[in-house]
Amino acid sequence: MSPPPPPRDAFAALVLHRRPQRARVGLTLGFVRTFAVPEIAEVLSGTGTLASAPKARAKATGAMMFALIGHGVDSPAGRGIVAELAAMHRLPGVDAELMRYVLACFTVCPVEHAAATPAERGAAAAFAAALAAALRLPPLPGPTLAETAAWMREFEAARFAPSEAGQRLWQAVAPLFAARLPGPLARHAPAFGAALLDPPLRAALALPRPARPLRAAARLAFHLTR
Known part of the structure; x- marks a missing residue:
């Protein structure tokens, strides 16, 4: 896949250029949030890919989202990524409401972690709306x-709950925070990652x-990154 073109809007500029490291941490945190929903955790755990090769799976997910943001949903490359996402989410047990939640996590969390401006937040909302439409999902609550x-x-509040699958997924993915830490702290990545989680998420993951x-x-440590 070719690299993303120059940013087309404020959301792409935030994620790809202004605060790329913060956005990547936010995307990882968004991915982790999905583990706290037992139905999603079961699907992710059932594929086996995430638990056996967490770094590869997380990198692939991040690469797809960042390329989609950079190219745009309506671009030729974007349409190809949308088709891949649609195929991935036609798995048994994944309904439209769960897909909407995953999309919300992958949009809201990078923006919140990167301390986005109002213009960047507006562009992120427009991106989420376009992607929901492309995936033939009901519109996300908005427009903001x-x-x-x-x-x-x-x-x-309604769907977070502890599950063995979610806890296994956290154990597999927590070391990925090491890439965002200074060398001497890398071995403490799971503890640092857990410290970024809010109480409801920690409770669901039994942390x-x-x-x-x-x-x-x-x-x-994470907010000093750009």
Whole structure:
């Protein structure tokens, strides 16, 4: 696949150029949020790919999303990615509401972690709406990203629950945070990653609350990235 072209809008500029590392951490956190929904965790765990090759699976997911953001949903490359996403999500047990939630996570979390401007948030909401339409999903709550984020929290309050599949997925993916940490801290990546999770997500993944100094250090370590 060819590299993404220069940014077409404020969301693409944020993710690809202004704060790419923060956006990547946000995308990883969005991916992790899906583990707290037992139905999604079962599907991801059932494929076997994520648990056996978590780095490859996470990189592939990130590459697809970043290329889609860079090229645009309506571009030739974007249409190819949309077709791949549609095929991946025709798995048994994945309904339209779960797909909408995954899309919301992959849009809201990078924007929130990168501390996006109002223009960037508006462009992200437009991207999510275009992708939902391309995937033939019901529209996400909107038109603002704040309304999408509020719907996400309501969905999570109703659907987050502990599951063995979700906990296994977290154990497989937590080491990926090492790439965003200075070398000496890399071996502590799971603990630093857990410190970035909010209480409902930690509860669903059966993770203890990290000590306050670790939470502060994790926020500082990841927010110092561009």
